Amino acid sequence: MNKNIKILLIDDETEFVSTLAERLELRGYDSKTAEDGESGITMISNEIFDIVVLDLMMPGLSGLETLKQIKAINSKLPVILLTGHGATKEGLEGMRLGAYDYLMKPLDINEFISKISLALRELE
Amino acid sequence: MEDNNTKMEDNNTKAAFLGKVTASVTHELQNVLAIIKENEGLMEDIILMSQETSAAELAEKLERSLDTIKKQVLRGVNRTSELNGFAHTTDHVKAEINIFKTMDKLISLTRRITNLAGVEVTIAENAETAKNEQQPSIVTDPVLFQMAVYNCIDWLTSSAFPGTILTISFQKSNNRVSIYITGTNDRGKKIFKNNLQAVAIDHSTAQSVQWQETCDACDKINAVAKIFDDNSGLEIIFG
Numbered sequence A: 001m002n003k004n005i006k007i008l009l010i011d012d013e014t015e016f017v018s019t020l021a022e023r024l025e026l027r028g029y030d031s032k033t034a035e036d037g038e039s040g041i042t043m044i045s046n047e048i049f050d051i052v053v054l055d056l057m058m059p060g061l062s063g064l065e066t067l068k069q070i071k072a073i074n075s076k077l078p079v080i081l082l083t084g085h086g087a088t089k090e091g092l093e094g095m096r097l098g099a100y101d102y103l104m105k106p107l108d109i110n111e112f113i114s115k116i117s118l119a120l121r122e123l124e
Numbered sequence B: 001m002e003d004n005n006t007k008m009e010d011n012n013t014k015a016a017f018l019g020k021v022t023a024s025v026t027h028e029l030q031n032v033l034a035i036i037k038e039n040e041g042l043m044e045d046i047i048l049m050s051q052e053t054s055a056a057e058l059a060e061k062l063e064r065s066l067d068t069i070k071k072q073v074l075r076g077v078n079r080t081s082e083l084n085g086f087a088h089t090t091d092h093v094k095a096e097i098n099i100f101k102t103m104d105k106l107i108s109l110t111r112r113i114t115n116l117a118g119v120e121v122t123i124a125e126n127a128e129t130a131k132n133e134q135q136p137s138i139v140t141d142p143v144l145f146q147m148a149v150y151n152c153i154d155w156l157t158s159s160a161f162p163g164t165i166l167t168i169s170f171q172k173s174n175n176r177v178s179i180y181i182t183g184t185n186d187r188g189k190k191i192f193k194n195n196l197q198a199v200a201i202d203h204s205t206a207q208s209v210q211w212q213e214t215c216d217a218c219d220k221i222n223a224v225a226k227i228f229d230d231n232s233g234l235e236i237i238f239g
Helices: A014-026 A037-046 A063-073 A088-096 A109-123 B001-046 B056-092 B098-116 B125-132 B142-159 B196-202 B206-220
Strands: A006-010 A032-036 A051-055 A079-083 A103-106 B094-096 B121-122 B135-141 B165-173 B175-183 B222-228 B235-239
Touching: A006 A014, A006 A037, A006 B135, A014 A032, A014 B056, A032 A037, A051 A063, A051 A103, A051 A109, A063 A079, A063 B165, A079 A088, A079 A109, A079 B142, A079 B165, A088 A103, A103 A109, B001 B056, B001 B098, B001 B142, B056 B135, B056 B142, B056 B222, B094 B098, B094 B142, B098 B121, B098 B142, B098 B175, B135 B142, B142 B175, B142 B196, B142 B206, B142 B222, B142 B235, B196 B206, B196 B222, B206 B222
Parallel strands: A006 A032, A006 A051, A051 A079, A079 A103, B121 B165
Antiparallel strands: B094 B135, B165 B175, B175 B235, B222 B235
């Protein structure tokens, strides 16, 4: 039943996002990946996603800048941010800019999925 | 009293530099652990769902995850070992340091910071081939040396357009050692957002604060940073 939920994962750590995408696929989600902010924004412009998971520390377009551009395209699209420890300042700044919440790496898959469910439920 | 203040100030700037490098490396280590954790989780998922998978498919998926874990463990071990070596540079306030090896490790440790700005830092090939011949060395404070060079790299990185490559080369003649940091990109002569010489001379602009800090760091190890006439980078002169 999760198959209808489309998730976009944006992170320059390609092995991290590809594995996370595979785990989400095993749980029935339809997940796609982008390795930088620019390609993530292009995908959001061309495709409909239900939720975006975005790393804050990326080369090129920063996570926060990417978030601003995502919100400019679709202000209602929920975005969950990923940060490292000690990066809570950026996480809070992201929430101020409209992100739903932020999570710290390494992720707990159950917490991650419950955060996705909560974000989508609030949208209903 | 003044000596104590200077020493305290030196220690504060050293601590800030060590903190910046450590924060960047530990952030990368967190990513390494995150990848390992996701792959460990994926292996659990695959095993749990193994009844629905053929033996060949199961083996292929598990091997893929194991390969990723092995690669990330190696990445983590390398970074940790570099970080450990870096931490030990604080052991002595004066030591003979091999410029090539020190620069190589410093670039590796700070790669994440420069990459975030879209800049690549590399050592010139001729400098690399010289590593087995007469390797230039210098007797100085190892932390302040790395800090001075890093400040120059950091200033040039923040001034450079994304896509710029900063190439480091060095030269030793008699008692003088020079480290050159030269920027190149596909924009032709437009490597830096500002005219470096103008920024360096005009101390009232915001960017010049960083230049001032760069010069201060060089001063502490009796070095001088000099911007190239063609504005393509700078030279740090020791001795």
